[in-house]
Amino acid sequence: MSEAGDPVRARIRAGDRAAFSEVYDAYARAVYNHAYRLTGDWSTAEEVMADTFLDAWRTREQLDPDGGSLKPWLLGMATNKARNANRGLGRRLAFLARRPAPDPVADFADETAGRVDDARRLAAVRQVYGRLRxxxxxxxxxxxxSGLDYAQAAEALGVPVGTVRSRLSRARERLRRLTDERLGEQRGTYTAKGEEPGRRRGEVEGEAAFAALRLKEIQEGPR
Structure with missing residues (x-):
């Protein structure tokens, strides 16, 4: 689908359902994935995606007639929807944090050590991600x-580009620090017990969901 600005935007503003269907086909997955990353729940992400496109259609006449990709516009709406969906998240996280962990299971497969370390780091990211602002x-x-550049992210969030840059820098640094701290806490706990860390209930599902986090890019930034 061409995104070269005026024609597509003009068709959508005029209420062209075929044009809007093209937009949905092009960006539904991106909106859904973005919503999941912000909410951590598949069903909530589906609701956020549906609400995003519903509002996009209802407010189509407010769409800027000039511009390029419609992705920042849609992800900006999805971000606001996810904010509302995340009310009460802190209480849920606090409850989960108080749940006792099951007994760890020793890892005897030396050849999988590298993969286990990666899985532990992914799990640690999952555990601390919600502690970010x-x-x-x-x-x-x-x-x-979602692959937006600084200018597109600024458009989606309605903030200056400099704010995006500073937030992203702080986010990477905090996520790296919190992840390292979490891994250190786990090593200290299991060392004191003379055991190796095992998987918590639901950890396999969590790791699969966060396998696309691109840890190296988070920690090193865009090249």
Whole structure:
């Protein structure tokens, strides 16, 4: 689908359902994935995606007639929807953090040590991601995982480009620090017990969901 600005935007503003269907086909997956990264829940992400496109259609006449990709416009709406969906997230995280962990299981497969280490780091990222500030989570999701550049992310969030840059820098640094701290806590706990860390209930599912986090890009930034 061509995104070369005026024609597509003009058709959508005029209520062209075929044009809007093209937009949906082009960006539904991106909106859904973005919503999941911000909410951490598949069903909530589906609701956010549906609400995003519903509002996009309802407010189509407010769409800027000039511009390029419609992705920042849609992800900006999805970000706001996810903010509302995340109300109460802190209480849920606090409850989960109080749940006792099951007994760890020793790892006897030396040849899988590298993969286990990667899995532990992914799991640690999953555990600490919610501790980032909302703005930090949003800018990571937009710039790192959704592939927006600084200007597009600024458009999606309605903030200056400099704010996006500073938030992204802080987000990477905090996520790296919190992940390292979490891994250190785990090593200390299991060392004291003379055991190796195993998987918590639901960890396999969590690791699969966060396998696309692109840890190297988070920590090193765009090249």
């Amino acid at each position: 909302r703005g930090e989570r949003e800018v990571l999701a937009l710039c790192v995982w």
